[in-house]
Amino acid sequence: MELLFAYFEVKSGTLLTDMEKKRIASRFLAKRLRKRQYLLQEGDICKYFSFIVQGAARTYSVDEKGNEHILHFGTSGWWVGDNESFTLHTPTRYNIDMLGDTELLVITESDLQELIDTISAVSKTIAAISSQRVISAEKRIHAAISQTPEERFAALNAAYPDFLQKFPLNMIASYLGISTKTLGRIRNNSK
Amino acid sequence: MELLFAYFEVKSGTLLTDMEKKRIASRFLAKRLRKRQYLLQEGDICKYFSFIVQGAARTYSVDEKGNEHILHFGTSGWWVGDNESFTLHTPTRYNIDMLGDTELLVITESDLQELIDTISAVSKTIAAISSQRVISAEKRIHAAISQTPEERFAALNAAYPDFLQKFPLNMIASYLGISTKTLGRIRNNSK
DNA sequence: TCCCCTACGGGACAAATGTCCCCTGCCCTT
């Protein structure tokens, strides 16, 4: 829980009072999931957004051929959940599962909304995250339409060098939207 | 200006008072640009976000080889601008130019922030847009990493059937991240 | 301890996509 407090304080640029911390703590629920357990499955409504305290998760879809496509990775200090399902209450197309034993802090939409409405550090944080999300999503769209797989891989390494250590190559390939074969060729060329 | 008022009212689900309309009107600046004129050029800081009253625009980058990559189209009732440059005050990588004679309503970040802080319809609208933006950006990322060009084209047609009439095929191809050749082949197959 | 599953890489081939020509017709400008 301390990590979450620190997160709100850093992102908002303000300090939380003890009272606010108590209120935040009362709205989040600690959850532990083991490797390969699911936080969300295709068809579910995403009722919770989750802050990763420790561990790692992936958000992915499965197509008709059974291929998995990873939309997001999440590690300590990141949020996971399907925005669309969470805000519109529609069934999700995605699955979220854990890549290792993971500790989460989960919250419902109404509880989150209440914290946003009453704690300025929370509302500032959410606004900041939301803006960041748009910016990074647009960067990724731009990368997808304008860069070669090789350039996208290089950019990923530059932005998140730890991903290569943390996640297996087949997942990296899936995240980049390429086959493991192409990723393998890229890695051969660059060494 | 009426279109903008209606836009805020619909998106926020609330009505604007005459006073609020006046305040909004005083912060936006009407701007007319003719076909091929630029609203933003690579290297500029994006000082204004613009609401398109009438006309059409595109946001695109130019790579080392001189190829253009269209990140966004905008038509009547849409916003154009580079989020990253606008919020972080960094030089933009994008160009925005008009695809026909266009009427815009432009606003600076500080003026927009003031309207957000003082008019609840505006703040609700911006929050709603922001959420929508994230959702649609994630859909587009998902499409890019999980679908074939053919599927992406079909999805684009389903979502924005008017794009095909409104924009030339080379721009559609650029938006989809494929060559005009591939787009041509797709269109031949589907008829 | 053993076994199985998974990650990872290689080779051969197929399929998809891009590039570079060409040509045509149309619109806009002069």
Add this chain to the structure above:
DNA sequence: AAGGGCAGGGGACATTTGTCCCGTAGGGGA
């Protein structure tokens, strides 16, 4: 009215990417 530029499409070919085999090594679970 004429000319220039651009959208669009076709053919031939190169390149990239994916698919389907295969094998190996290592780690986790029974």
